[in-house]
Amino acid sequence: MPDTFLSGRTALVTGSTSGIGLAIATALAAAGARVAINGLGDEAQVDAARRQVHDAGGGDVRHFDADLRDPDAIAAMMDKVANWSAPDILVNNAGIQHAVPIAEMPVGKWDDILAINLSAAFHTMRAALPAMAAKGYGRVVNVASVHGLVASANKAPYVASKFGIVGLSKVAALEYASAGSRDSGGVTVNCICPGWVETPLIEPQIEARRDGGTREDGVRSLLGEKQPSLRMSLPEDIAAMAVWLCRREAHNITGASFPIDGGWTAQ
Ligand SMILES: NC(=O)c1ccc[n+]([C@@H]2O[C@H](COP(=O)([O-])OP(=O)(O)OC[C@H]3O[C@@H](n4cnc5c(N)ncnc54)[C@H](O)[C@@H]3O)[C@@H](O)[C@H]2O)c1
Numbered sequence: 001m002p003d004t005f006l007s008g009r010t011a012l013v014t015g016s017t018s019g020i021g022l023a024i025a026t027a028l029a030a031a032g033a034r035v036a037i038n039g040l041g042d043e044a045q046v047d048a049a050r051r052q053v054h055d056a057g058g059g060d061v062r063h064f065d066a067d068l069r070d071p072d073a074i075a076a077m078m079d080k081v082a083n084w085s086a087p088d089i090l091v092n093n094a095g096i097q098h099a100v101p102i103a104e105m106p107v108g109k110w111d112d113i114l115a116i117n118l119s120a121a122f123h124t125m126r127a128a129l130p131a132m133a134a135k136g137y138g139r140v141v142n143v144a145s146v147h148g149l150v151a152s153a154n155k156a157p158y159v160a161s162k163f164g165i166v167g168l169s170k171v172a173a174l175e176y177a178s179a180g181s182r183d184s185g186g187v188t189v190n191c192i193c194p195g196w197v198e199t200p201l202i203e204p205q206i207e208a209r210r211d212g213g214t215r216e217d218g219v220r221s222l223l224g225e226k227q228p229s230l231r232m233s234l235p236e237d238i239a240a241m242a243v244w245l246c247r248r249e250a251h252n253i254t255g256a257s258f259p260i261d262g263g264w265t266a267q
């Protein structure tokens with residue numbers, strides 16, 4: 001029997017038309033949650049994501065459109081989601097990457113990466129946290145990165161955005177630490193910090209490392225540099241942690257950042 005401990009709860013997962021966000025939305029639905037998905041994609045991709053999350057179980061699934069670069073679009077999305085069903089669980093997952101040295105970084109890329117990877121989480125948390133506090137239960141799970149804990153060259157806006165979301169999460173955790181009770185589950189705000197996860201986001205970086213060889217050569221070169229396990233995580237591995245953080249017994253885990261990085265940040 002699946003453990004549907006989230007039945008009656010509503011989750012909003014940003015960037016859930018692909019990769020880690022889709023896996024988290026699917027796992028939350030399998031645990032019984034009603035899920036609001038968000039993310040870019042053509043109609044077929046959005047439909048496929050909605051169907052996958054729906055088929056995982058749970059209740060209703062809806063896609064809420066918003067380009068997360070636009071604060072007004074985020075505010076409109078948060079109003080629509082609240083009118084549908086106020087989120088008990090907010091997963092800020094949407095993110096983009098552009099890996100070049102600072103001097104070559106287009107200014108527009110800096111602006112977009114900071115807007116999607118960091119500012120969007122401020123806008124969604126600002127809208128969702130008060131209702132969570134009023135209910136005495138709420139979970140914010142921010143998908144940061146090992147790059148919220150350590151830096152790598154050629155990723156200035158990405159690293160800045162991920163360090164930023166780690167800091168933002170700690171502030172929100174402190175502000176809401178005393179909301180709710182041990183029985184209601186409280187309101188917690190945490191980050192998950194993955195190393196390499198097998199999703200479309202990292203394909204350009206694998207491609208850049210192939211050096212005329214196979215995709216596997218590219219993967220080996222990428223992981224050999226920093227991830228001692230030499231294994232990529234699956235999106236489902238990250239999702240399992242996100243779901244666990246939603247449990248009542250995780251009520252005292254807040255303001256934390258959890259590496260899932262095969263030893264990357266242990267070095
Ligand atoms: N894949 C990895 O190795 C890895 C490692 C560490 C952290 N992360 C983080 O995990 C998160 C998810 O990444 P992924 O690997 O699943 O990537 P992905 O490219 O598969 O998915 C990104 C999602 O964000 C959405 N998105 C992008 N721009 C958007 C916008 N302007 N408005 C709304 N949605 C937008 C996309 O539509 C998609 O649903 C990101 O925050 C990323 O930084 C990924």
